[in-house]
Amino acid sequence: MNAHVGKAVSRGAAALFGLVLGIGTASAADLVISNWDGYMPKDIAEKFKAATGLEIEVVNHATNEEIMGKLMASGGKGYDVVFVSSPFAEVLNNQKLLAPLDKAAIPNLANLYPQAAALAYDPGNSFSVPYSWGTTGLCYRSDLISPAPTSWWDLLKPSDAVKGKTTMLATDRWLMAAGLLANGYSVNATDPAQIKTATDTLIAAKKTLLAYDDTTFYSKLVSGEAVLVHAWDGWCNYGITENAAIKFVVPKEGSDVFVDTIVVLKSSEHKDAAMKFLNYILDAKNHAWVAENILYKVPNKPAMESLDKALFEKYPNLAMTPDELLKNELLRDLGPAQKLYSRAVSEIKAAN
Amino acid sequence: MSSVRAPSRLGGLVLAAIFAFLYVPIAVLVLLSFNASGLPTAWTGFSLKWYGALAGNANILHAAWNTLVVGLAATAISTVLGTLLAIGLETRRRKGTAIEALAFAPMVIPDIVLAVALLTFFSSLDITLGLPTIVVSHVIFDLAFVNAVVRARLKHFDFSIVEASRDLGAGYVTTFRRILLPALAPAIIAGALLAFTLSIDEFIIAFFTAGAGRSSITLPMQIYSMIRFGITPEVNALATLVMGLSATVLMISQWLNKEQAP
Amino acid sequence: MSPPDMKSGLLVTPAVAWLVIFMLAPCLLVLSYAFLERGTWGGVEYTLTLENIARAFDPLYARVFLTSARIAALATLFAVLLAYPAAYAIARAPRRWQPVLLFFAVLPFWSNYLIRTYAWIVLLNREGLVNNLLKALGYRGEPLSMLYSEPAVILGLVYNYLPFVILAIYSALSRLNPELIEASHDLGGGALRTFWRVTLPLSLPGVAAGGVFVFVLSIGNFVTPALLGGGRFQMIGNLVYDQFLAANDWPFGAALGMVLIAIMTALLLVQARLAARAGGDTARPA
Numbered sequence: 001m002n003a004h005v006g007k008a009v010s011r012g013a014a015a016l017f018g019l020v021l022g023i024g025t026a027s028a029a030d031l032v033i034s035n036w037d038g039y040m041p042k043d044i045a046e047k048f049k050a051a052t053g054l055e056i057e058v059v060n061h062a063t064n065e066e067i068m069g070k071l072m073a074s075g076g077k078g079y080d081v082v083f084v085s086s087p088f089a090e091v092l093n094n095q096k097l098l099a100p101l102d103k104a105a106i107p108n109l110a111n112l113y114p115q116a117a118a119l120a121y122d123p124g125n126s127f128s129v130p131y132s133w134g135t136t137g138l139c140y141r142s143d144l145i146s147p148a149p150t151s152w153w154d155l156l157k158p159s160d161a162v163k164g165k166t167t168m169l170a171t172d173r174w175l176m177a178a179g180l181l182a183n184g185y186s187v188n189a190t191d192p193a194q195i196k197t198a199t200d201t202l203i204a205a206k207k208t209l210l211a212y213d214d215t216t217f218y219s220k221l222v223s224g225e226a227v228l229v230h231a232w233d234g235w236c237n238y239g240i241t242e243n244a245a246i247k248f249v250v251p252k253e254g255s256d257v258f259v260d261t262i263v264v265l266k267s268s269e270h271k272d273a274a275m276k277f278l279n280y281i282l283d284a285k286n287h288a289w290v291a292e293n294i295l296y297k298v299p300n301k302p303a304m305e306s307l308d309k310a311l312f313e314k315y316p317n318l319a320m321t322p323d324e325l326l327k328n329e330l331l332r333d334l335g336p337a338q339k340l341y342s343r344a345v346s347e348i349k350a351a352n
Numbered sequence: 353m354s355s356v357r358a359p360s361r362l363g364g365l366v367l368a369a370i371f372a373f374l375y376v377p378i379a380v381l382v383l384l385s386f387n388a389s390g391l392p393t394a395w396t397g398f399s400l401k402w403y404g405a406l407a408g409n410a411n412i413l414h415a416a417w418n419t420l421v422v423g424l425a426a427t428a429i430s431t432v433l434g435t436l437l438a439i440g441l442e443t444r445r446r447k448g449t450a451i452e453a454l455a456f457a458p459m460v461i462p463d464i465v466l467a468v469a470l471l472t473f474f475s476s477l478d479i480t481l482g483l484p485t486i487v488v489s490h491v492i493f494d495l496a497f498v499n500a501v502v503r504a505r506l507k508h509f510d511f512s513i514v515e516a517s518r519d520l521g522a523g524y525v526t527t528f529r530r531i532l533l534p535a536l537a538p539a540i541i542a543g544a545l546l547a548f549t550l551s552i553d554e555f556i557i558a559f560f561t562a563g564a565g566r567s568s569i570t571l572p573m574q575i576y577s578m579i580r581f582g583i584t585p586e587v588n589a590l591a592t593l594v595m596g597l598s599a600t601v602l603m604i605s606q607w608l609n610k611e612q613a614p
Numbered sequence: 615m616s617p618p619d620m621k622s623g624l625l626v627t628p629a630v631a632w633l634v635i636f637m638l639a640p641c642l643l644v645l646s647y648a649f650l651e652r653g654t655w656g657g658v659e660y661t662l663t664l665e666n667i668a669r670a671f672d673p674l675y676a677r678v679f680l681t682s683a684r685i686a687a688l689a690t691l692f693a694v695l696l697a698y699p700a701a702y703a704i705a706r707a708p709r710r711w712q713p714v715l716l717f718f719a720v721l722p723f724w725s726n727y728l729i730r731t732y733a734w735i736v737l738l739n740r741e742g743l744v745n746n747l748l749k750a751l752g753y754r755g756e757p758l759s760m761l762y763s764e765p766a767v768i769l770g771l772v773y774n775y776l777p778f779v780i781l782a783i784y785s786a787l788s789r790l791n792p793e794l795i796e797a798s799h800d801l802g803g804g805a806l807r808t809f810w811r812v813t814l815p816l817s818l819p820g821v822a823a824g825g826v827f828v829f830v831l832s833i834g835n836f837v838t839p840a841l842l843g844g845g846r847f848q849m850i851g852n853l854v855y856d857q858f859l860a861a862n863d864w865p866f867g868a869a870l871g872m873v874l875i876a877i878m879t880a881l882l883l884v885q886a887r888l889a890a891r892a893g894g895d896t897a898r899p900a
Contacts, residue, residue: 032564037581057566062580065860070564072656072862073475078482078564091655164759170845171860211762211844215581224757225740338654342861349848349856350678363703367715370700374722374776377733380743384736433629440625451626454633460882462834464851465644465871466637468858472647472868473640475657492637495629524621553726556836560858575728579735579841591729598724606717 029057030273034067035083036060037215039260039294048280054273063171063214064088065342071097076265081274086259087173089128090121090333098127099264105275108282115322116299119259120330128261129278132234132296134317135255135328136174139236140228141221143245152182152251155230156205163208167220168230170212172341173331175202175348177256178230187256187329190337199344203351212349221246232258233317234296240315241295248317250328257330259299291318297325378595385588402589412590414566415574422483422570423552426490431544433491434498439532441499442506458496466492467560474561481563486570489561490551497550498543505539545605549598641875648869656862666869675853679873682849685764685839686832689771693828694821696772697779701820704780705787716784723777731770731841738766738842762844770838775831779824786820787813819889826885830878850874 037060041047045056061067064085071079076097084092092098103109109117109125122128138149145162149155156178158166169175177187179198189195210226218239220226231239236248262281264274280286284302291298291307297318298304312319334341388399406412437455458466470489474481513535517527533540555572562568571594578587648666650658669675704715722730737743738760745757760766790813798808832838836851843849848856850870857867 034564037577059564059566059569060577062577063860065862069656069859069862072653073471074481074564075478077480095655206846209844209846210759211846213844223739223741336654339652339863342863346853346856346861346863346866347674349845350674350853352677352681360703360706363706366699366703367707370696370776370780371718373696373773374719377730377737377773378722378725380736381729381733433632436625437629440622440627440629444622444626451630454630454638458633458637460830460878461637461641462830462851462871462874462878464834464836464854465641465875468854468864468867468871469640469644470636471858472644472864473636476643488636491632495632499629549724553724555728556855572726572728575726575732576837579728579732587729587732591726591732594729595725598726599721602717602721602724606713 029055030270031056031080031277032059032078033057033081033083033277034059034061034079036062039083041289041293047286048277051280052273052276054276056277064173065171068092071265076267079265080268080270081277082263082265083131083260084263085173085331086119086121086128086130086261087331087333089261089263091338092263093122093127094333097266099266099268099271099274100126101129101264101278102271102275105272106279106282108279108284111282111284111287111300111302113299113301113322115326116259121259121332122261128263129282130259130299131262131281132290132294132298133257133259133325134233134297135250135257135320135325136169136177136230136232137236137248137250137255138228139218139221139231139239139246139248141224141243141245142247144224144227148247149228149249150252152178152253154251155228156182156201158208158228162228164210165225165227166209166229167211167213167217167226168202168205168209169214169217169232170345170349171214172338172345174230174232174256175212175345176341177331178202179205181251181253181255184253188332188334190334190340192340195337195340195344199348202344202348206348206351218242218246232296233320234294237295237315237317244314255328257325257328259330260296381588382592382595384585385592387585389585402585403593405586406589406593409586411566411569412571412574412586415569415571418483418567418569419552419571422486422490422558423548425483425487426494426551427544427548429487430491430494430498430547431540434495434543434547435502435536435540437495437499438502438506439536442503442509443511455496455499458493459500463554463556467557470557471560481561482568483563485561485563486558486568489557490554493554493557494547494551497546498540501543501546502536502539505536509535542605545601549601553598644868645872647865648872650865652863652865654862656858656864658865663865666865667872669866670869670873675870678848678853679850679877681847682833682851683877685768685771685847685849686829686835689768689775689832690825690828692768692772693776693779694783694825697776697783697824698821701780701783701787704784712788716781719780719784720777723774727774728837728841730774731838734766734770734773734842735761761842762846764843764847766842767839767847767849770842771828771832771835774838775828778827782824782827783817783820786817786823790816822885822888826881830881833877834874 031054033056035058040058045058048054048056067082067084068088068091071082071092072095106129109129112130116130116133117125119130138155140149142148155166155168168178176195176198179202180187180189180194182201183194183197185194185198210220213220213229217226217229217231218235221229221239222242231248233248236246239246262278264271264278268274282300284300284306287298287300288303288306290296291303292311295315295318297320299322385402386398386400387395388401389396441451441455474485479485513531514527517531522530553572555576558570559573559576562570562573575587575590578584647658649662649664651661651663653659700719704712704719707715735742740757740759740761744760748758794812794816795808798812803811833849834851835849836855839847839849839852854867854870854874857863857870
């Protein structure tokens with residue numbers, strides 16, 4: 001040990017400090033887009049660049065609530081385009097965080113089904129573009145469960161054979177929807193008594209679950225770890241791809257309609273590029289790709305009409321027409337009652 | 353002396369069992385990373401394809417680079433601050449518990465609490481989250497560990513050398529550079545390596561203090577997201593590489609300590 | 615030898631400033647949030663309230679604290695029970711082997727925490743390695759459900775923190791004065807008696823240090839219950855996380871965090887008191 005080492009140490013430290021000064025260089029992309037993992041083509045960045053010359057950077061969020069928390073904490077800074085479900089888009093708009101859409105820059109809006117351009121949370125698409133839509137229901141292994149489930153109660157009060165082999169979605173709106181619908185209430189119920197009943201139902205159901213799962217429920221079905229899961233129709237299709245015995249059913253008590261939307265942040269410095277991105281997605285061919293590969297229904301008429309009929313046979317819930325879908329109840333922003341929902345979900349998760 | 357006799361058969365058995373417990377899960381991951389099917393259900397042949405998939409995954413490469421940048425930056429700052437803190441605390445005439453507690457707190461405060469505190473702090477000051485905020489946050493616990501390691505060595509340090517140096521007319525800076533720094537170097541390096549390892553492994557604080565976009569995703573955040581979205585064999589390959597790197601860093605640090613031990 | 619004046623105040627200033635600005639101030643800020651009302655989507659409204667603190671003690675959430683404490687206590691117990699024999703065996707191994715054994719006992723601790731936890735998902739899930747192994751061995755029943763349960767969470771915690779406990783107990787054992795043990799033998803104490811009356815009591819500070827470490831890191835843990843508990847088993851860490859990133863109820867999350875810190879501070883004070891009492895003449899100065 002001698003002075004040389006000391007010198008080397010101080011030199012090393014100096015070099016590292018240089019490095020510190022170099023960090024913080026921002027992303028070079030034109031657009032930062034946050035979406036659920038696997039909800040867009042993997043090569044979207046290359047394709048979009050080839051079409052428009054613009055660089056995009058895709059980041060993932062796991063849930064609506066997670067991206068909402070981050071957007072609220074940062075005022076939207078750092079993001080240009082975000083994918084969120086319709087009630088959350090409604091909230092972001094009420095919070096004045098969204099940019100109005102420049103319709104002249106998005107001629108492909110004309111591809112939307114008329115119903116999709118008149119959705120109650122944003123009639124006329126002033127701040128959001130619907131990317132995909134669908135409903136929530138029961139996704140199950142028809143070879144491992146009989147009789148086939150038909151009711152929310154088949155999930156909430158499972159038979160002994162199914163106990164411990166079910167999963168539920170754990171985010172506020174969908175978890176609560178299951179409890180509310182089973183009891184005959186609206187998915188947008190704001191009556192504290194109804195919320196309490198649903199909460200009790202869901203706490204009782206918790207004991208029978210394998211796990212809460214918002215991201216890998218379909219692979220649990222494929223592996224056989226679970227036989228009946230609470231699922232979005234499109235994600236159930238992922239399971240069907242790997243095992244044809246997997247089926248999807250909308251419970252007889254009815255269900256919700258969710259619309260996963262694309263919104264542009266007001267704080268974005270790349271709004272023109274963002275509009276180009278929206279128009280690119282709404283292109284019939286590109287949007288058809290989403291239906292074909294992500295297996296969610298898209299609200300794009302020419303896109304849906306261009307699909308191979310075999311796809312509808314393999315994935316029956318893709319064939320649901322807009323009118324059939326909209327018979328279910330559209331999820332809306334709850335306003336102040338949102339606090340009741342998040343509190344109820346905290347209670348359900350904390351209950352033992 | 354009874355404490356240095358050969359290990360008993362029982363002791364050997366105990367150690368074998370504990371080492372099996374510690375290493376079987378890790379070995380399984382490493383083996384699976386070379387399994388062509390990538391699934392734990394069956395061995396379908398040796399393959400490097402998951403490593404190939406990693407090399408082609410821009411998100412992971414980007415996250416790895418960010419992790420390295422955060423690790424190096426946080427290590428550099430915390431090594432300097434932690435070392436100065438250790439020397440300062442050890443040579444203080446007045447002993448106070450407040451500073452001691454402050455220096456100790458980062459090692460025991462729950463990550464999740466520090467994480468949410470930092471998120472609220474940065475967002476209330478309207479500071480844009482990103483790699484710099486992760487670095488700032490990591491320095492908090494890194495410097496506490498550097499301080500602990502360096503102080504442990506200072507406890508055995510003979511300060512009469514410093515006094516002699518001062519008596520011979522050397523200034524503070526000279527004494528610091530020529531006497532204290534070389535004597536403390538092994539501990540400083542060990543502390544720095546510890547800080548680096550902690551920083552590149554840290555997940556929850558980075559998760560809360562990271563900004564939007566790939567520009568501030570670190571490897572643990574990437575791994576967490578991969579695990580949440582299902583068991584993919586790529587995670588096994590990534591795990592093997594990360595463990596290999598950590599083990600190497602630890603071995604270097606052990607070797608240095610051994611070489612330099614008084 | 616009293617250390618010379620090194621301008622100590624100047625030396626500690628940067629680090630102290632860093633900790634005050636980036637640790638103390640944020641923690642105090644969060645503390646103050648605990649007394650405000652929540653905004654619907656995160657943030658706070660500047661109305662004073664004690665509701666969040668009261669709610670943290672609501673039986674529902676108090677039970678989560680108790681569950682967390684129970685899980686942490688069981689993890690601590692099992693970690694110590696496994697670590698003690700291992701540390702003892704290492705301490706009694708030939709001297710040249712000790713550093714090597716210790717190195718390999720601690721090595722897993724330095725691999726990524728998430729990865730070590732993930733390994734258990736691979737092993738334990740219903741279609742995982744353990745069940746496949748059982749099937750290969752002729753087990754024909756229903757696959758065992760081991761994952762997403764309290765035992766799985768405890769197992770994960772024990773696995774992750776075991777190396778540190780081994781290290782802590784070993785360092786206490788290796789500092790034991792061999793003459794004490796010899797004296798015990800000379801006085802006719804059998805091996806078992808010597809262990810029970812001399813070795814074990816003298817190694818307790820190491821057990822306490824390791825145990826407190828496991829307990830403190832377990833009770834505030836987030837990752838292990840999130841990954842191995844399947845969201846069904848919540849610990850305080852998950853509750854705090856959810857309040858910030860799912861329920862967006864920052865004040866309640868802040869209140870929970872403060873209670874957690876209070877519990878830990880109390881624990882550490884008790885441990886420091888115990889360590890001070892146990893310290894002194896028993897352990898040879900290192």
